[in-house]
Amino acid sequence: MTATDQPDPAPRPLDHLTAMGATDAMALVDRAGALDYTGLERAVGALARALQGRGLAKGARVASWLAKTRLASLLPLACARAGLVHVPINPLLKRAQTAHILADSGAELLIAGAGRAQTLEASDRPAGCALLIEDEAGAASLAAQDGLPPSAADPADLAAILYTSGSTGRPKGVMLSNANLWLGAVSVAHYLRLTAEDRTLCVLPFSFDYGQNQLLSTWAAGASAYPLDYLTARDVIRAVDKHGITTLAGVPPLWIQLAEAEWPEETAARLRRLTNSGGRLPVSLVRRLRTLFPAADLYSMYGLTEAFRSTFLDPALVDAHPESIGRAIPFAEVMVVRLDGGLAGVGEAGELVHAGPLVAQGYWQDYERTAQRFRPAPAFSEYGGMAVWSGDTVTRDEGGLLRFVGRDDEMIKTSGNRVSPTEVEEAAIATGAVAEAVAIGVPDDRLGEAILLVIRGDQAGEGALRDALKRELPNFMQPREIVWRAELPRNANGKVDRAGLKAELTS
Template sequence: HRNLAAGAESVSQYLENRPEDRILSVLPLSFDYGLSQLTTAFRVGACAVLMNYLFPRDVIRAVEREKITGLAAVPPLWVQLAQLDWPAGVDEHLRYITNSGGAMPTSTLAALRARSPRTRPYLMYGLTEAFRSTYLPPGEVDRRPDSMGKAIPNAEIMVVREDGTPCAPGEPGELVHRGVHVALGYWNDPEKTAERYKPAPGQPSGLPITEMAVWSGDTVKMDDEGFLYFIGRRDEMIKTSGYRVSPTEVEEVIYATELVTEVAAVGVAHPVLGQAVVLVIYTFEKDESVSEKLMDECKRQLPAFMVPARIIARDEALPRNPNGKIDRKKLAGELAEMFEENPS
């Protein structure tokens, strides 16, 4: 309970929530980011409007009808909302939007800002094990749109090497979160708890009680000013030709073309490469030349080892997990035997 109260206090502080706010809650309450919409509202005495939507258009209509001041969503939903027409004047009451659960494509962010110019975007990063970790202030979005920001109030975020020593600026390392938001562990799962909850780096020896921190498993880097940049989740990194490829980097190139509605880059077992990069795309418009155009763009912008081996076009939206994120594991499972007979 202390974690929930501390998280609500920190988030409501940087979002500047107030009793007059009307926060639209469209994410599952089983998702910590979704539950945060309620706890944040409760913390300041604001109104939380619960919604179980069927179509993305319904969300936009609810924002207008309910005079919503704050809206939180995950990247797949933001991509859909950015492709819709928004009512004129919605930014007269929609004070802010927030994103977590994955990186928002820069082209999607630009489209959202064009549709609601006075609405402030907060780009955030969070861990289920520690509520929320970082946020990028709206005033920094133009300067560093690909940054995940700095630590939220009452948290300390470190970037460390495998031995726990601090990384130099620009050096990739593991994100470690310490502070009041860190939970005690996983319920009835001591093995998983020991894997993620370890002593916080840099503690003096001889302390009677060791402070535990969350070792995220995510690879990030920090610049000279302390702003953080997401590289990839360790369990989602694609290992191809001896390189590690972040799916997000490949997907960013694809979203920037504005040729697709959704895209996911996954690693598929390959007899020569170890894993091959495979793109799965979905687009409203059925254009057989889209895959060819996307491949040309990848070859133009990406190094050879990051260029997809294949592009798979689907006739329906990509599968989601219970939190509304694209289900990469399911997609990878469906494509697991793709290169067994024909690796070329």
């Protein structure tokens, strides 16, 4: 796929990605060994047959709570081939969040490692939800000799539900079709100029659309994917050197770690492509990455799970416009819309609205929030149809480049994760150590935003509160600071004045 080619807009069933590479090229290299594209096709077919053999009806939800194992890498394609809906769960989540996702999705099968499965109680799985322990059944699931052939599924069929936090309440499931995931893979492979010679180090969780796309876009280009669960920046550096990695995707906190690490010059020179999403890169970090990796193109991107990806900045423009989020990716239409519904002019702030075939199908069994976020496209839209109204404010310059201004909702974006304040607050109140809690995001150079938890209660209980939060919430949801107050500010309706509190604590 060259820079001058136009990607094929015709969507196909997701599992057809196994046919995108040369049969003798490596598709997947992991702890279990290496699979060429013939082996990838065979393994996906075998796993699809094993899933089908469990008697699951078409459209049944299959949840996975896994590290980056072979099963985790193959499940997106195998579930699609078997006519099932994949529900990947972030391996960093703990029991309460996982139980919510299982119940909300109505999962009929959970695939997890023994260690994670042991943290769940019997009531955490919905009635009728079977448990498959990966450690015991993983190899057998890939051993079928009569695997399912590539599917003839309708590209509009639901293929996955990816859970992402909402501005209020618990995580909501974004419904993605075969077409959404197929076209997203083709689009990214095209604008990143991936080729069959590329090697992608997959360090982001596969439960994220951006993390999952590391695999899918790599396979769409016929290239090689190398999944990695890492602990330190040094682990990433060693993997880049060992495998001759050319492509690395990250979020701002990871790029900060990597920029501060010691890179052998010859290892840094191996990288040809760096991509960022999940938050804006500070200009100083952009400069540092350009110096540290002079042979690599740097792609700054903006997106949201509901629309997969919206924009990317051409690497040729990064030095001159390091603050920009660029222009629309292939298959996406992005518009800047004024409050009155008109198209915003140059330099005029407006809401970023996303239309086109990458727009998701809405939120799983959540019609109210679907109606809030998914609304008809503006009259001037080229694609028309249903659009995602992001709630994010942007501006457009004379050259058509977009710049992110701010987030209208109360979401906290930290370490590349979207965190619901309500989820953190509920966990704090559930400890019994506090009367009221308000979680807000405050600027942080390393995290993008850090969580500041404001508590009405007795500070003597802080130790117990922190211990409880460490047990119940993943690391990225832990507050950086806890502020104790005798009373919380309230508005005229008697509700906590979040906006005033945030303004006070960030001024």
